[in-house]
Amino acid sequence: MIKILLIDDDTAILRMLSKYLCQEGFTVETAASGKQGFQSFKTGQPDVILLDITLPDEDGFFIAQKIRRIDRDVGIMMVTGKKDVIDRVVGLEMGADDYISKPFHLREILARIKSILRRKRVYDLEPSESADQSPSRKLVCFADWTVDLSARILTASDGKPVSLTSGDFNLLEVFLKNPQRVLSRDKILDIVAARQWEPFDRSVDTRIRRLREKIEKNTKSPEIIKTIRGEGYIFSAAVTRNSRKTL
Structure with missing residues (x-):
């Protein structure tokens, strides 16, 4: 089952997203701080991480950079309360795959997660990569x-x-x-x-x-x-x- 890691110090958002994504069939793990989130990433092997930029202990950009040094394949979506273009650019430079601004719609979050997973060939396997066909190098x-x-x-x-x-x-x-x-x-x-x-x-x-x-x-x-x-x-x-x- 696909696993999502939510890192945000807003407990209301964590509860809302966790409930919604669980209903959509994902396994969800939550963390309320950068330190806890990074530890959950190392032990939990998530497929996608939703990472808030503003955390109480560590900067979200710094966490994204640390994660990318270890895993270049995990999906990272930065979550920000600002609409500043600079935040978007910095997030991408740190290795994020996508970003979304608060407030957001739950269906948009779901669509963006699925988009990341499709691009990483986790959510929808292409026909040539399906389980009943032998893999071939392209x-x-x-x-x-x-x-x-x-x-x-x-x-x-x-x-x-x-x-x-x-x-x-x-x-x-x-x-x-x-x-x-x-x-x-x-x-x-x-x-x-x-x-x-x-x-x-x-x-x-x-x-x-x-x-x-x-x-x-x-x-x-x-x-x-x-x-x-x-x-x-x-x-x-x-x-x-x-x-x-x-x-």
Whole structure:
């Protein structure tokens, strides 16, 4: 059963979310402080964490960063009482997959959790990954990189794997499936985060910058992910399967 960890010092919110998510079929664990939440993460192995930014003992951003150092696959949704774009950007930089502002609707929380789980292939398995079919490796290559889409691993030319957060890998996968095609910020955000882009929302730019730091030789003059002013981004590198047939 899918497990959700709720970390929030507001006991009323913990009770409300816990009851609702349990009714939706999830296993739920709660924590009222950063220290308790981090310990629950280490011992409970949750699939998704809802993490409040403002905690009594530790900053939620710091907790997210600590979690990401240990587990790059667990889903993290930051919960904030503010609508400040800076909070959103910082959360993504710390490794969060999504964020939501208080007050929120329970159905929106559920939809966002399911979206994270789908992107991580936990909630809905793709047909090729169903239990009655044998797993197959889906290898693609671009520039000096090899990507195993099944195992979600990025490997450098020297054979060393490069660590990517789940959100960063999802973004890379979007580009790999749409090479040499201009993608707007709105389109990228719609695919990666299942929500629409808003004016002054720089979350896509933050994700792009983070991915560039991993795959570009020179981030000041990127050759793989290029910015098309006024339109969005384009993945300019040729993408091939391991058979070297262009996607």
